């Protein structure tokens with residue numbers, strides 16, 4: 001029996017030539033050339049504004065309706081934006097805790113983030129990766145905030161525009177914050193993305209996925225709730241302070257690069273999506289066809305054992321669905337080139353035929 005895999009951190013940063021990694025959600029494609037071009041001339045090394053560089057915030061503001069630079073905070077990836085937004089809306093320490101409604105399956109950090117902010121996660125179960133409005137409203141009622149993540153990690157699904165509008169209306173009426181995690185907003189195959197908006201919407205985004213800059217750690221939050229933005233900046237002043245000014249300048253250069261950088265990559269992702277989806281279906285696996293992001297989430301019994309056997313015996317990294325609140329599934333990221341995808345599917349076939357059938 002292979003040993004169990006303790007959690008995602010066991011795999012993060014791992015990789016050698018014998019391994020096929022369907023693990024971390026990290027694009028293998030290079031960032032825009034323009035991001036590197038500024039390195040030769042960059043001389044900034046002093047503290048920068050805690051909210052982030054004005055130039056970067058001004059450029060981001062052009063992407064959103066009715067937005068100005070003061071509505072943005074540049075963070076250490078979307079991860080810091082999520083953490084600070086949650087802590088900014090949490091009830092005072094010592095008082096009763098608040099509830100935050102999460103989709104399930106969820107991005108694995110959400111429940112931890114909510115608890116670290118002194119609050120309690122409650123869940124609305126997705127149906128085939130989609131929001132059921134009745135289930136959603138039940139979980140949202142009495143919650144301080146809800147998370148929306150469309151396109152989603154780990155389901156790869158995109159929520160219908162009508163559903164997102166109904167969520168907006170419901171939360172505006174009930175005074176519930178929407179934390180809209182849109183880190184995959186540009187990696188969508190089925191339609192233009194719909195960006196949630198409203199007085200209590202906190203948009204969370206990142207340069208990690210769209211511009212393949214995961215390790216540089218640049219993300220941001222955008223909100224028209226000036227009090228919340230102020231609270232976030234205040235907290236950041238006493239925690240990380242400014243996000244790396246070099247990384248912010250690289251992010252700005254990426255943002256100013258031709259839009260074709262983003263659109264041409266979507267075609268690459270689409271080809272990989274097709275390869276992965278049809279390949280897995282041909283192996284008899286049950287899964288949803290991804291509509292965005294770069295994940296598939298096929299069903300497997302004994303997901304923990306599958307992940308351990310695939311790693312130790314077949315040299316493949318996959319993520320246990322249990323880490324995402326989906327214990328009967330395994331997540332495969334297809335952020336790797338098609339030759340590796342093909343080799344991974346070949347190993348998976350061996351596993352299914354030789355090992356899994358005896359589970």
Ligand SMILES: Cc1ncc(COP(=O)(O)O)c(C=O)c1O
Nearest residue numbers: 025077078079107153206208219
């Ligand atoms: C849904 C979702 N939100 C947030 C993050 C964190 O992104 P960042 O690298 O910008 O911190 C990820 C990373 O995988 C993600 O998938």
